[in-house]
Amino acid sequence: MTWLVTGGAGYIGAHVLRALRDAGLEPVSFDDYSSGHEGFVPDDVPAIRGSILDGQALERAITQHGVTGVIHVAGFKYAGVSVQRPLHTYEQNVTGTATLLAVMADRGVDRIVFSSSAAVFGTPDVDLVTEDTPKNPQSPYGESKLIGEWLLRDQGVAAGLRHTSLRYFNVVGSGDPAVYDTSPHNLFPLVFDALVERRTPKIFGDDYATPDGTNVRDYIHVADLAVSHAAAARRLDAGEALEPAYNLGSGDGVSVAEIMAAMARVTGIEFTPEIGPRRAGDPARIVATGELAARDLDWAMRHTLDDMVRSAWDARRGASQR
Structure with missing residues (x-):
């Protein structure tokens, strides 16, 4: 069976390939x-x-x-x-x-x-997000992902499309030294940039x-995500049969302070994060259960936090040396 991966040259798509x-x-x-990179696509995969x-x-x-x-x-x-x-x-994302x-x-x-997102939930007022938690997206991005889920649902009714949507939370790490997160907005690359440039990472x-x-x-x-x-x-x-949507969540979550400690531990670069003011709209906690995905999609948290940091750091350092 042949599967077309749209966005296959991106950080997540390349791991899916x-x-x-x-x-x-x-x-x-x-x-x-x-935003993708030709070098992320394996040589034996048509691009x-x-x-x-x-x-x-x-x-x-x-x-x-x-x-x-x-x-x-x-998508954007x-x-x-x-x-x-x-x-x-x-x-x-919609058109x-x-x-x-x-x-x-x-x-x-x-x-x-379909690659959906935890952004469809907005800032839920629950300790543990499930697939049935009310959807309240708070950005055009989150809204566009929810509309994408609706499009699949409606096309399933109209044309018999068989589908499922996987809702991502915070995707990190690397499953291949040749592929790493190049987003200018995600926490891991932002912290790595600061450490490499001898700046102090910030906690908001x-x-x-x-x-x-x-x-x-x-x-x-990201490698666990790709397996599912x-x-x-x-x-x-x-x-x-599959559920219309699955949350790929850890069930317990990790704090930003714990991530910073892991960054220092794994990289060997000691630092004390700078504490800044809260960012508007940042909820205290968003953590989801992955029970349905574990039941149906071989979902499991196979990597520790240190594994996530180490694999991402090694891929980032490898990229800078190529």
């Missing part, structure tokens, strides 16, 4: 390289340059490679920036998804795994109602 290959499936990368807004490019890719399923990772993923660029966000689904229907491709607020006063979040290893994508693809190929 590897997981599909390891699971005995045939991946094909489709990426416009607006197509194209935009999900370009229906003809999608149709060519699906037809030429005999694609039977799609893992849809491509910066929640904070989406507030300043709502139209761009909706074009990429792009609708374009992809239309081409899939035309070409008879009836299965898809240490007076939250958490054990150490800093925000608690779900941090999951491959598991979802295999189940869809087998015609097995």
